[in-house]
Amino acid sequence: MHLWIDGQDLDQIKKSFDSVEISRSENFVSVQINKEKLLELLSFLKDKLGYKMFIDFFCMDFPVQSPRFQGVYLLFNPEKMRRVAVKCWAEGDSLPSATKLWKGIKWAEREAWDMFGVRFEGHENLVRMFMWETYQHHPLRKDFPLRGHGEVYLPPLSGEESPAHNYSPYHTALPTMEDLEITQKKRLPEKKAQIVLNWGPLHPGTHGTIWFLFDMEGEEVKECDIILGQLHRGVEKIAENITYTQFIPYTDRMDYISALCSQVAYVNAVEKHLGVEPTEKAKYIRTMMCELQRINSHLLWLGTYALDLGALTIFLYTFREREKIMDIIEGIAGIRLNSTYIRIGGVAKDLPEGALDVIEHFLNDFPQRLKEYETILTKNRVWLRRNVDVGVITREDVYSYGLTGAVARASGVPYDVRMFQPTDAYGDVDFDVPLGKVGDSYDRYLVRVEEMRQSVRIIKQCVKVLRQMEGESYINTEHPFVLPTLDQVFNSIEAMVKDFNLRIYGEKLPEGEIYLSGENPRGELGFYINSKGEGRPYRLRVRSGAFYNLQVFTELIKGRTVADAVVLLGSLDPVVGETDR
Amino acid sequence: MELVGTVVGIVIKSLIFIIGMFLGAAYLTLLERKFAGHVQQRPGPLHVGPHGLLQPIADALKVLTKEDLVPNSVDRVLFYLASLMAFVPAIMILAVVPFGEPFTIFGLEIKPYITDLNVAVLLALAFGSLSIYGVIFAGWASNSKYPMIGGLRKAAVLIGYEVALGFALVGPIMMAGSFSLREIVEAQQNMWFIIPNILAFVVVIFSILAETGRTPFDVQEAEAELVGGYITEYTGMKFGLFPLAEWYIATFVLSAITVIMFFGGWNPPPLLGWLPIPAFVWFSVKVFLLFMFFLWVHWTLPRYRVDQITEIAWKVMLPLALANIFIVAIWIIIFG
């Protein structure tokens, strides 16, 4: 299913814009234009050709070329289901801001300013997205060291001189409380209403460390802004220093609630660029584990959402079901939460004995438990009063903010990556995609609960197919760039040599770039890999679903009270590891 | 001489009541944690003492010996006064609650209540509304944003439900013809007051849920929105007093008043009159069941928003209470 912009639209672009270079490859079609005509081309694409959905914007650093930074815009045409990438060199380290065309670009441009130092003219409040305001450097530049400049002497307070061999008392500079106050002041330049409430980073109500600033009149919120970066660990910078197989464990730590889905999305992107075809059994195992992880993630969402609204027992009931799924994942992969189980070319280990019986036992028992939660919550009048008509998202908001996942589907936009770009075994299983009509928190709740039922349906079909594939190989080791299994290394010298080479020099991805995304429980998780042919990616950009879904919060909370902030945050379901990367 | 006797009697009885209330409240925390545990399929406190029985003692020891941290930007007098204002009225209501009918042991005639005021209901309502001040002082004195919002929210809710509670209790008083709790109980010999006052019972249940801050009206300590409501800044025993007073003692005492008003105090249920169980046991069984009902509601339902709570108070509860007075009036005309 060809997903990128086709010839007919490209000719129209070539006709109306002469100084445009188009580079077409199987996995990535980009249109390059100079800075003056950029906004013109973007509005042409948005209005004339119907590419009105914003997917992602990021920058790349080429220290050798003269205009050093290059901005890449990714757009999507919801009717024709086509994608296009627009590239533009940032002369004088600055680009025109496109926030007037898509509201979702505001945070992406702040992140580009924070990480690369590219200025944006016309941006209403260009501040650092992740680091604190008084931070001097721009970390994602190629000349900035991974560990930063260690100039502060911070010995351990527990009195041990050198506790471990890789320990150094020197550390990068830590911010002080004054730095954080400056960061907060910069976010809301003028205080409009009565008080500014810090719904602080370390707060039991926020899911993880998100810092909300409410400009409040009494209990009503007039103005809101969100400071992210309290869990920014620099994963994209790490990705540029390790090989493709070594990056798989880091994809778990980004969206730690749906670890397997992130691994599958990343490994699919690498495989498609490398041209590796996983074995049939590996495809079905991946789809089954992905759907198990989706149920797992939606259960945690339901538990914390109900906990924030006061129904404490639902939190513990959903965690009882989560324990079951984590037992299954622990039995198959070895670890409960961040299971580094998927490998390039297949999966790390075969299914152990008894795995399919346990999964079937879970599938027979789970729908009845789901009905239990529904009877407590769905028709409960308190639940209805708190959820109906709270935070209504229109279709225009979905397109302009780039919302994906259950948040978009609850507003009636049929945007499901499994539908128009089926990877692994999604093409052969049949399932429904639930859509809402109104787009409020109640719809998002119903869409996610319905998605859990659909996942149960998908797993049933996968288990039925996997029962017949008992002895088949779970990893396609014939391909030159796929790591051999341990038994092959023990028994043949060639496998050992191939293993040594791949471990030392990494998988040599062909020159070029690819953007491929998977349907995470929190929206579309896309991986953009730009490789120069060595074993390490030149630039790895992670398009996080939760990052763009959280942006609509500042729009929805205006005029509502703090108690609704909890409902809205719960229904948008952000995970801080993924928003901050 | 007779004056000395009554003074000694009252002092002993009040000492028994206060110490009993302290120990009772401590073990009510254990009861709640055990009930919450088993509702969530986990055993609750298990290893501290046989089946967790020593858990309240461990909690009390730890909370008492905690460092008494008072932030410097705090209004010191109000800060200390707030926890007492919330705790003392809850215990004072016990003075008027009759636990059973008078009985005699080796010639001494003992009345199982401290005083038998003829305006007992008014006193109970007055002490109930006094605890609003504790809440507002706590919110104001902590001098930080979250307690302030939590305190004002709770005050708004309490005022709404005090009025509704006051009107709801008028029904049984009209039927009993007196304000004294003992006479109300004696008036329910043959028929409990719940039958005509079913609307008032619903209003009283919701008001008690709001008064003691139980879900679905659990506003003051909504962890998700406000970190700890108005008790965010309190540590050590000052913190210990708030949930003790509000969640356990107030709930116990108010459910005792509800039992007296609607379930006929220490009178046995209509069909089981012949059982040789003393009055005191009947009364405590009924209070225990009502307390468990509140726990059951607390651990199941989600929580309303503040403006929805006050809206229900003024638009639903108050009309229901007034309608109930009207129904009771008709009932009295018909049945005399």
Add this chain to the structure above:
Amino acid sequence: MAIKHNNGIILTTVEEVLSWGRRNSLWPASVGLACCAIEMMHTAASRFDTDRLGIIFRGSPRQSDVLIVAGTVVNKVAPMLKLIYDQMPDPKWVISMGGCSSAGGPFPTYATLQGVDRIIPVDVYVPGCPPTPQALLWGILKLQKKIKAKKEGKVWEEIPMEKVPTASQPIKEKSPFGF
């Protein structure tokens, strides 16, 4: 409390009872930062119930005694975490859960604090990424042993390095008074 010098020589029984009280009602301040927070929630959920040991997760640091640092402590959060630690009333302990908070874990980058013990004194380090609920419960039991042995008064050299067991057998002897 790990660095104060030993205060008393003869330990009165009151100290023994108080330390029993503190051991058996540890109220942690739920500071969940990253993936370890999910495992901390699972430890508090129904299957590995912490309420059995008297542990309730309190919202505000004012009312808690243990600070379980669960997740990566990023440079930007370090001063706030120090503030949370200072707000806690005095007999307080710190459990550093997971590799990220103990030593920067798999993130040797410009933005991560390489070990939370550079800003606050830590009592128990629980390795693991994330440590399973049983490993965290073992860390909590270790903290209770530390409080019970009243070693918090001693300087850390005098705490003997207990060997990591090579197999995990269930404990048989069960004292009726808890840990």
Add this chain to the structure above:
Amino acid sequence: MVKIKYIERPGLTNRERVFFTDFINGMKITIRNFFRKTITTAYPFEKLTPPKRFRGTHGHRVKDGREPPSFKVLEKFMDIKEGESRCVACYMCQQACPVPELFRIEAVQTEEGKKKVVRFDMNLLNCMYCGLCTEACPVDCLIMTDIYETATYRRSGGVIHMDDMTERAVDFDRRRYNEPDRIWIDDEERSKLWGQIKWS
């Protein structure tokens, strides 16, 4: 085949609103769970045995006759006595690890020209427990045992050394070497949560 399905929004009828049926149904479920058996494993007194594939602390397998054929090829350059760790100091585990600085491997040349591993430290506080090192070891020496109780009072407790790793792996092999590769051992702790499972 993927189909679109619009969800319907159940409201609350007036009859249910008056008789509080939604509250009653919800509370029926909570009270039913009240009378069900608890699913808790009382940790210190009942421990859940992890599956054989569990990724716990690392261990060094010893030269005890069960080595893979690749070890016989590499053994000629090493002088490893019986019962010592099989490590051939090929640094492949350090190469495969995303955080290579957590390893500290030193090997020294003995008099008759053989290689001997002197020091093998791993700082488990920087480790991600991802298992890439165990898949890179050519002689199946570095494995992940099922021991998870590794909490210590000091940061240097997180660093494990070759001797206690060897001892750990010997104990792990003695306990679970010829155990079938099952999803988990079906003991009483698992059935508390799972009840009875129909094994095929």
